[in-house]
Amino acid sequence: MSGIRALLGFERTVADLARTEAFYCGSLDFVREGVIGALPPGEAEILGLSGREVRCLTLRLNRQWVRFLEVDPPGAPYPAERDATDPIFQHFAIPVRDMAAAFARIDGVGRGPISRGGPQVLPASSGGVSAYKFRDPDGHPLELIAFPGGPAAARSAEVPGLFLGIDHSAITVTDLDAALRVLTGPLGLTIAGRGLNRGPEQGRLDGLDAPEVDVIALAPPVPAPHVEVLHYRRPERTRSAATAGPADRGSTRFVVEAEDPGAVAAAVQELGLSVTRAAEGRACFVTGPDGHGFLVRGPGRP
Structure with a gap:
């Protein structure tokens, strides 16, 4: 069965988890969920982050959550002067x-x-x-x-x-x-x-x-x-479509659940788009036409 069952949450790459927590909790009333930890097994590989140190902080605002990643060595900073017409503006x-x-x-x-x-x-x-x-x-x-x-x-x-x-x-x-x-x-x-x-x-x-x-x-x-x-x-866009990989601080990803991530991956590949699959086949990372990322998990994954 192809298709998303639910949008579980979001991932966003940042420079400094302490600064991020102070901003989102102090200004927007998010609350920390759990402790700062590492990526779940297999996710670093499908996101292309193997070999980097990745620290994760999950913040919740009522029913929704965002997981923030701090990556070392870091990717590119958030690019300056990108406005709402640019695909990086998520x-x-x-x-x-x-x-x-x-x-x-x-x-x-x-x-x-x-x-x-x-x-x-x-x-x-x-x-x-x-x-x-x-x-x-x-x-x-x-x-x-x-x-x-x-x-x-x-x-x-x-x-x-x-x-x-x-x-x-x-x-x-x-x-x-x-x-x-x-x-x-x-x-x-x-x-x-x-x-x-x-x-x-x-x-x-x-x-x-x-x-x-x-x-x-x-x-x-x-x-x-x-x-x-x-x-x-x-207005017409004057820049080429921007893309940001998971290590880059311009990157935000959807975290979604599907009954069969393998079927989603196969269907996306038929459209000629980039898909990276986890070794066990129960998760994949889909990159859309403008570089937007979808981390697709199977039911019951953390």
Whole structure:
């Protein structure tokens, strides 16, 4: 059986675990889960990290988790001056109970803002959400989002606190059709919604002039968190597609579960994409058309 059963969590490569923990826990109310340790057996090999020292820190925000990797010797730092039109710009959307209070907590921390003029309220045609984008200490983008109602707001209605979890991770793609062939084909995600965002509010949110962006929500069988695909029609990209390997600090990966990772790997390879399989066949690492990574695990793996 091919396809993803659930989006379990995320991995993000950083320079310094202590700095990362101080930022995410101190500013965004994540909490540490367990102790700093090593990668699970076999994962270093499929991520191409064999021969490097890798330290892992897992932080949880309510029901969702992110595992941060510190790699020695390190890969490339987060590249400067990459904006939302670049595939390296993969962000987490963190729903918040009160946008003004959340913005006050994070204003001036990390590497600074992406959005212009503080939180933006998008028009009803773009969902009517209030949102704000900024960067963590390594340069990774993050988004705060407040939903005016509907299923997204209902999912976290009973969750305590100001920062309510991770609703989705968004990836920018250069070829929308090619990305959807992978995501809705061998990965088995379902299109749950799509729209075209534009206007001055979207421009201020993204820190871009006059953007026009396709927004496609893709859901696994378990609906949260999910994947969001962004395809910028405008402005035109002026740089080549960026890729970052797992050792590089521009790298963020989805950690997903599939009933049969081998079947997923075979289906992805039929599309001509890169796949690395674990020796025992119960995990694989898929690299999408724009370099986005999916670590695919079998049921019951740690």
